[in-house]
Amino acid sequence: MLQLQTISLFSSNSFTFSPAVAFRTPAAKTLSSAAAALPFIRFPNYRSARPPPCCSVGKSEALKVEAMAAEDGQDLRLARISSAIRVIPNFPKPGILFQDITTLLLDTKAFKDTIDLFVERYKDKEISVVAGVEARGFIFGPPIALAIGAKFVPLRKPKKLPGKVISEEYSLEYGTDKIEMHVGAVEAGERALIVDDLIATGGTLGAAIRLLERVGVHVVECACVIELPELKGRERLGEKPLFVLVSGDA
Incomplete structure (x- = not known):
């Protein structure tokens, strides 16, 4: 719903x-x-x-x-x-x-409409990096990046990127997983937007934020199409804001 x-x-x-x-x-x-x-x-x-x-x-x-x-x-x-x-x-x-x-x-x-709403929000925020979380962040991230004049950086699952990577681990209910980014894809001081299709408990988005901040990038905001508020993902993002278009219901 x-x-x-x-x-x-x-x-x-x-x-x-x-x-x-x-x-x-x-x-x-x-x-x-x-x-x-x-x-x-x-x-x-x-x-x-x-x-x-x-x-x-x-x-x-x-x-x-x-x-x-x-x-x-x-x-x-x-x-x-x-x-x-x-x-x-x-x-x-x-x-x-x-x-x-x-x-x-x-x-x-x-x-x-989906892309336009995101572009309207971020076009004047001086964002130089749009980081897309695998895999559906790869759908929405690139058109947003092109429209606002930013580069697109894929944040991938382990062993998917061919070059030297930096990784960030995050916890699941049973075990852990990682998210990775190419070394040199971003530079310290850049302003980034993190994009994915859905937010739930916040594991991957939290890892994406930590990964970018480790190399000196300022994460301006996270953006998703759908949010599932009952899973309380915001609690894993601290003070980092997230813009969403539609919200799921129990």
């Missing part, structure tokens, strides 16, 4: 669940069996709009959502983005609610 959210100072992309579910999977959360049986998208001050199970909202339903947003004085672009994200229950395993951004990428208008 998604709610419209113009700005939130929350965080994180990597997350861990209850003891029954513990792994990093984009945009997933624990559900009760009742909730899993009836997924729906909800917008603040609007009536619930229930899409077909495991499908994105249809065009006619999206138009209704936009009309309700306009009536309430909300940004229509946020309504389009929310309605374009497909919610799939029990994927990749039972008890997980998967927020699928591939349907957003199929909607050229909603995809453009």
Whole structure:
């Protein structure tokens, strides 16, 4: 379920669940069996709009959502983005609610809206580095970087980058993982934006911040399309702000 959210100072992309579910999977959360049986998208001050199970909202339903947003004085672009994200229950395993951004990428208008909202926010912040977290940060990061005149730096999983790397370890519920960046990709004093598709418990975003700050880069902000506030990822980012477009609900 998604709610419209113009700005939130929350965080994180990597997350861990209850003891029954513990792994990093984009945009997933624990559900009760009742909730899993009836997924729906909800917008603040609007009536619930229930899409077909495991499908994105249809065009006619999206138009209704936009009309309700306009009536309430909300940004229509946020309504389009929310309605374009497909919610799939029990994927990749039972008890997980998967927020699928591939349907957003199929909607050229909603995809453009997503990039435009980020560009409008960051175009005048003197950002020289857009750091994208693997893998979906590689989708949204490059067009933002090009639009604001910044370089794009991929932050990758271990053993994916061919050159000399600097790495930062972060903890999962069962074990640890690492995020890596090429040595020399950034310089001390540069201003960076960290981009990913979703924030949850904050593991990877926190590691990305530490990795960049270790080499003297100033992280201006983190930016994600979706945030899952109940997983409390902001607590792992300290005072570092995060801008999000839509927010997940329990």
